[in-house]
Amino acid sequence: MTTASPSVAAAADLERDLKSGALSLAIAEIAEEAARLILPYWRTGAAVETKADDSPVTQADRAAEALILDRLETLYPGVQTVAEEAVSVHGAPAAAEDWFWLIDPLDGTRGFVRGGEAFTVNIALIHAGRPTAGVVTAPATSTTWRTDRPEGGAYRRQFGALQAGEAHAGEEWRPIRVRDRPQEGMALLSHSVTDEEAARLAARHGCTRWQGTDSSLKFCLIAEGRFDAYPRTGPTSEWDTAAGQAVLEAAGGRVLADDGQSLAYGKPGFVNGAFVAMGG
Known part of the structure; x- marks a missing residue:
């Protein structure tokens, strides 16, 4: 986890690549590379350890995070990174810088360990407390969602296995x-809530039906127009939500905190309170 301020050149590179859309394409390639690294560990009975907060961690989490951190440092040296596994070992930074990365190398580790498909790789760039670019990749389904330029636009594609000599492989990006x-909205809820609580939360946000889903996939499924709301009352870490929020907002949605303002980043401990993610 780096804490040095980015150089003037690095900040200029971030702004230039954000405006052109090159940054989101670059971090999509990194997330897909991490996804290819994770998949050989899936459904193999890989060893699971328990962290201090009682959450699971596997070698897949650690290997994916190391890859992502290395690639980001190569592209944009000196930019602060706040990554789940590094924070679990070293603690969170005392404060967020103006530019920083939020990284969850394997969101939904519990489901990953069970052999489920709803786990993701999340990379987001935060500027002045706002998610300005983000990528979510679902390794099990070879699907990636990303932002485009700061003025808006979100995209999805299916990516493929790399062949010798290829830099990337997959479908063309499609707008979402x-x-x-x-009239009858559909909500997505965390599997951690009871059926009674899920029905109550869904109704509160104008949805007559609901479905339980793990990880940041919930943001992306709303972003592509398949669902309508994701209310969350329990705490989450900022790396759980930043990339998904970036994608959803780029697709025309909103993520609002309890005060009615857009969910912001760089809070003490990098912890979120209650929020609701919504489509149209």
Whole structure:
């Protein structure tokens, strides 16, 4: 976890690549590389350890995080990184800088250990407390969602295995957009809530039906117009939500904290309170 301020040149590179869209494409390639690294560990009975907060961690988490940190430092040296596994070992930084990365190398580790498909790789760039670029990759389904330029636009693609000599492989990027709220909206909820609580939360946000889903996939499924809301009352870490929020907002959605303002980043301990993610 780096804490040095980025050089003037690095900050200029971030701004230039954000404006051109090159940054989101670059971090999408990194997330997909991490996904290819993770997949050989999936459904193999890989060893699981328990962290101090009682959450699981595997070699896949650690290997993916090391790869992501190395690639980001090569592209944009000196930019602060706040990454889940580094924080679990060294603690969170005392404060966030103006530019910093939020990284969850394997979101949904519990489901990953069980052999489920709803786990993701999350990389987000934060500037002045706002997620300005983000990528979410689902290794099990070879799917990536990303932001485009700061003025908006979100995209999805299926990526493939790399062949010898290829820099990347996969479908063309396709634009995605939230849907207008239907008469009977559909909510996504964490599997950690009871059925009674899930039904209550869904109804509070105008949804008559709900479905339980793990990881940051919830943001992306709303972003591509398949669902309508994701209310969350329990605490989450900022690296759990930043990339998904970036994608959802780029697709025309919103992520609001309890005060009605857009969920912000760089808070003490990098911890979120309650929020709701919404489509149209």
